[in-house]
Amino acid sequence: MELIKDLPDRLLFAIPKKGRLHSACLSLLEGADIQFHRKNRLDIALVKNLPIALVFLPAGDIAKFVGEGNVDLGITGQDMVAEAEAQDKVTEILELGFGKCRLCVQVPVKNGAASVDDLVGKRIATSFEGISKNFFDEVDAKVAAANGTAGTDAQKKTELVFVSGSVEAACALGLADGIVDLVESGETMQAAGLHDIVTILSSQAVLIASKKPSHPDLVQTIAGRIKGVIAAQKYVYINYNVERKHLKEATLITPGRQAPTVSPLENPEWVAVSSMVLKHNVAQTMDDLEAIGARDILLFAIQNCRV
Ligand SMILES: Nc1ncnc2c1ncn2[C@@H]1O[C@H](COP(=O)(O)OP(=O)(O)OP(=O)(O)O)[C@@H](O)[C@H]1O
Ligand SMILES: O=P(O)(O)OC[C@H]1O[C@H](OP(=O)(O)OP(=O)(O)O)[C@H](O)[C@@H]1O
Structure with missing residues (x-):
């Protein structure tokens, strides 16, 4: 997508196109007086009163686009930034105070593993493959060192099963022994007969910028406006x-x-x-x-x- 070539004079600002963060982002834009009209089904909208183009993208892709400099600014979850391994490629400008949740290892309440060590060698369903792999690689290594199986054929490796949604159903369906998924109120987890045994990370929505934004002054202007909207809510x-x-x-x-x-x-x-x-x-x-x-x-x- 060569947006920068098509929209040379505008700062590109990525907004989650749907999901949990979408409507809160639209309220922020309104509060910051960023006026736009989005044509039906179009994922790019030109801002009327500032040299900005909004780009509506899946929340999961925004950190990658910002990290690689394809867009200048974006709003997404800290979990998504971590999953894209983009922490060092983006500047986190501001925590936005919404989209607060925890990424947790969850197991069945009935007969589930008592600790993450008990999940070594078993199956974990998740849509957070990167974070889960890093986490379980460490658990696998720690358990192997304790058992004296490190580096041998007997070393057990936890298997990750990728699922793109409804992760909480995986244990009941026999696909996995545990899951890694987001928890906010805990209702989804409880309804699926699961409980969390470890929090891997806590997350909230953040405003992120690329390391070399095309319009640094405008980044500061938008950051100041959004900061003001958040303070006004607080x-x-x-x-x-x-x-x-x-x-x-x-x-x-x-x-x-x-x-x-x-x-x-x-x-x-x-x-x-x-x-x-x-x-x-x-x-x-x-x-x-x-x-x-x-x-x-x-x-x-x-x-x-x-x-
Ligand atoms: N229950 C929740 N409470 C608060 N924040 C959440 C919750 N679930 C997800 N989030 C935050 O919102 C981000 C986007 O999650 P969401 O489930 O909307 O993803 P999506 O894949 O873009 O949408 P969809 O699930 O509709 O496909 C997550 O990365 C996380 O930061
Ligand atoms: O602890 P809770 O308040 O119940 O929230 C947690 C749920 O919210 C998210 O899913 P979402 O509802 O966004 O739908 P999804 O499964 O399609 O991503 C997340 O994946 C959990 O399933």
Whole structure:
């Protein structure tokens, strides 16, 4: 695909074309005011207000394209970057806070292996062949060293069975003794009668760039905008009045990112305070402010910001 030749003046930005990361990526683009119109079934869309072309690719291919410099920027999972062995070929610019999951070794709850050592010489189904091979090569070597079979014909090797989806069905179908697959809530794993015995890696979606992007300044601009969108999702803005004598305690509760903004009121014994606070903890923050006598506590959503 010679996209660079066809689109010489634009930065190429790869977005997962479907799957778990797709809709969160579209929200990020909207929040960053990256406007585009994607024609039905077309995997390239020109951005209207910036010299960017979006390229919609499978999440699993994005790290390879970015690593080899075919596209300048991309969003994919850290698991996909590791599977493509692209960690050294891309720059991870930003963790995006969504697509959080763990890549785990899973075995049947009933009569399954007790540890990964017990899986040596058995069959493992996965769509993460590269990561699983590296992991089980080490386990095989460790067990062989302990048994004194290293380098002999008696050394057991774990067999990897590639499956492209519905990996969790492999044990029940008799295809494998264990699997390597992603876990988030654990519902898929439990429904398949499996449990995890080891986490190989933790992952979330990341913004990655090629080592030599064609438009480095634009990479920084997009990174700044996306950072702002993520911060806006993470923080809310709080505003309250508090007696000046409690300002020190109030500042400890709402320290802000640099420092809170403190404004005088007509009543000299009181001040107004405003600050960014973490959204996930905001109810506790309001309770704590109330407890020191803060009044008129108002909370505002942040539509966008630069931090
Ligand atoms: N259950 C999950 N929770 C959170 N993130 C996940 C989950 N499953 C996958 N991911 C993340 O999303 C990425 C893409 O996974 P997804 O299953 O959507 O792959 P896909 O192959 O592109 O889509 P599809 O499964 O529709 O073919 C994964 O590499 C991982 O980083
Ligand atoms: O722990 P959970 O919250 O249940 O999530 C884990 C599941 O999510 C992913 O699959 P997905 O649903 O994206 O479909 P897929 O199997 O087609 O990739 C992953 O492969 C697991 O099967």
